[in-house]
Amino acid sequence: MQNTIKAGLVWLRRDLRWQDNPALQFALACCAQVHCVFLFDTDILQPLPANDRRVAFIHASVEALDATLREQACMSRAGLIVLHGTARTEIPRLARLLQVQCVFAAHDYEPLARQRDEQVHVALAAQGVRLETVKDHVIWERRELLTQGGKPYGVFTPYLRAWLARTQAAPQTPRSPNQMLQLLAPRPDPYDTPVPSLTQLGFGAARPMSGIMTGSSGAQRMFDDFWERMDDYEQRRNYPAVKGPSYLGVHLRFGTISIRQLVAIALRRMLEGSTGATVWLSELVWRDFYFQILANFPHVAGGAFKPEYDRLQWEQGARANDHFIAWCEGRTGYPLVDAAMAQLNQTGYMHNRLRMVAGSFLVKHLGIDWRWGERYFAEKLNDFDLSANNGGWQWVSSCGCDAQPYFRIFNPVTQSQKFDAQGKFILRYLPQLRGLNAKHLHAPWQAKPVDLSAAGVVLGHDYPFPIVDHAQARAKTLLRYAVVNKSVQASAGVLQ
Numbered sequence: 001m002q003n004t005i006k007a008g009l010v011w012l013r014r015d016l017r018w019q020d021n022p023a024l025q026f027a028l029a030c031c032a033q034v035h036c037v038f039l040f041d042t043d044i045l046q047p048l049p050a051n052d053r054r055v056a057f058i059h060a061s062v063e064a065l066d067a068t069l070r071e072q073a074c075m076s077r078a079g080l081i082v083l084h085g086t087a088r089t090e091i092p093r094l095a096r097l098l099q100v101q102c103v104f105a106a107h108d109y110e111p112l113a114r115q116r117d118e119q120v121h122v123a124l125a126a127q128g129v130r131l132e133t134v135k136d137h138v139i140w141e142r143r144e145l146l147t148q149g150g151k152p153y154g155v156f157t158p159y160l161r162a163w164l165a166r167t168q169a170a171p172q173t174p175r176s177p178n179q180m181l182q183l184l185a186p187r188p189d190p191y192d193t194p195v196p197s198l199t200q201l202g203f204g205a206a207r208p209m210s211g212i213m214t215g216s217s218g219a220q221r222m223f224d225d226f227w228e229r230m231d232d233y234e235q236r237r238n239y240p241a242v243k244g245p246s247y248l249g250v251h252l253r254f255g256t257i258s259i260r261q262l263v264a265i266a267l268r269r270m271l272e273g274s275t276g277a278t279v280w281l282s283e284l285v286w287r288d289f290y291f292q293i294l295a296n297f298p299h300v301a302g303g304a305f306k307p308e309y310d311r312l313q314w315e316q317g318a319r320a321n322d323h324f325i326a327w328c329e330g331r332t333g334y335p336l337v338d339a340a341m342a343q344l345n346q347t348g349y350m351h352n353r354l355r356m357v358a359g360s361f362l363v364k365h366l367g368i369d370w371r372w373g374e375r376y377f378a379e380k381l382n383d384f385d386l387s388a389n390n391g392g393w394q395w396v397s398s399c400g401c402d403a404q405p406y407f408r409i410f411n412p413v414t415q416s417q418k419f420d421a422q423g424k425f426i427l428r429y430l431p432q433l434r435g436l437n438a439k440h441l442h443a444p445w446q447a448k449p450v451d452l453s454a455a456g457v458v459l460g461h462d463y464p465f466p467i468v469d470h471a472q473a474r475a476k477t478l479l480r481y482a483v484v485n486k487s488v489q490a491s492a493g494v495l496q
């Protein structure tokens with residue numbers, strides 16, 4: 001295969017790194033000359049707000065990758081060709097102009113991306129150019145891990161077991177293409193230009209992603225920082241005021257770090273006996289799990305994994321709309337939920353424990369369709385990934401694979417007392433409650449008027465009254481889900 005293709009084009013999408021990049025490695029291994037392109041895809045960018053943090057992150061990471069490629073290739077005219085337009089026209093046009101025989105890219109599993117790749121594939125084929133795609137974003141993809149019955153997994157624990165066994169039997173070693181980067185071709189005119197600015201792309205200054213460094217070097221520094229804390233992950237990960245998790249989600253989303261690199265290190269540490277690494281590795285496996293769910297059960301992008309749950313009757317009308325807006329804006333009157341939403345709105349990040357609490361609140365306290373929450377998170381999360389976000393929302397609403405049972409309804413007050421006992425996280429985002437003592441911070445409406453006035457808090461003015469009562473909401477949700485549950489039992493012959 002070595003150098004059998006005269007010229008190839010690597011189309012980078014959500015794999016913005018040069019190290020351990022299978023599409024790039026494949027191209028370098030079989031082409032005499034390799035070009036690299038990144039496309040700011042107008043089909044994706046068009047609906048986004050001008051200050052979208054993710055576009056700014058991608059932009060900075062593309063600039064860094066361009067500089068690294070030129071440096072590694074020891075040639076200033078090498079580097080990334082950066083385009084702005086739609087994939088179905090720009091990629092075939094570039095392939096024709098560069099006279100490449102093959103375009104290389106990483107597999108994408110999202111329905112719209114699959115459609116896009118199919119359109120590009122057809123357009124390239126019409127020009128006699130091949131589109132070769134390879135696995136990159138996950139360790140095991142699609143139907144690579146199946147149950148003994150030959151079916152895709154729908155339950156996490158046996159999947160985890162099978163994943164660990166297979167990964168230990170066939171370790172995934174990250175590879176670096178340093179030597180071969182000399183095969184990178186000089187960028188011909190008119191492509192030998194700097195990366196267009198955010199303004200040229202139609203975007204303005206974005207609010208920063210707090211604490212997130214960009215590009216592969218940023219990802220590596222964040223991982224080095226997490227490595228020091230990895231052994232404590234299990235103890236620290238549930239407390240939103242504590243620096244417990246890795247914050248690498250956005251880097252995994254855009255491929256500025258390799259999943260194989262992370263898995264290799266976590267697995268090694270696990271085998272050395274670290275429970276922190278064991279739990280963190282299992283989170284990376286959840287990521288693979290949801291990717292394979294989306295690939296094998298594409299109906300989840302739009303409907304419940306268990307279709308009978310599509311029959312649930314969600315709240316509708318003006319009250320539901322008002323409740324939804326209050327939830328989005330962090331005005332539910334439940335401090336942990338409101339602080340979580342403020343964190344999301346202000347930074348684009350939300351701690352995992354809070355994604356569960358805030359998500360559950362929307363669905364099981366407000367009775368609102370989980371897809372509304374899924375859409376809001378998709379707009380706001382820096383690390384938004386269709387598969388993980390969808391999996392998370394199906395989990396909190398109990399209608400997905402491996403979901404929590406419908407009758408398990410997080411109490412936002414006890415969650416708050418347990419995971420933010422001193423209210424440190426709450427006060428970071430709701431400073432107006434700072435005069436309340438720790439006991440009342442979790443449920444200000446339970447404080448006596450004298451305590452509220454001593455704290456300078458006027459409910460309904462400085463902070464809202466709760467928009468729903470926990471006990472009533474809980475009872476309503478049990479009724480709502482009982483309908484589905486009865487029909488499930490009936491169809492299984494339990495209630496005959």
Ligand SMILES: Cc1cc2nc3c(=O)[nH]c(=O)nc-3n(C[C@H](O)[C@H](O)[C@H](O)COP(=O)(O)OP(=O)(O)OC[C@H]3O[C@@H](n4cnc5c(N)ncnc54)[C@H](O)[C@@H]3O)c2cc1C
Nearest residue numbers: 245246247248249283286287352355383384385388389392
């Ligand atoms: C309602 C809801 C929505 C979510 N939406 C997303 C999303 O859009 N994108 C996303 O990456 N994760 C999502 N998650 C999963 C999880 O909350 C985030 O991955 C995690 O909080 C990211 O922070 P971190 O990088 O510090 O994670 P760490 O705790 O350091 O975990 C490391 C990595 O493992 C993966 N991971 C961790 N937990 C999960 C999980 N439950 N499912 C899948 N992958 C996981 C992520 O890639 C994460 O970056 C969602 C969870 C819920 C409950």
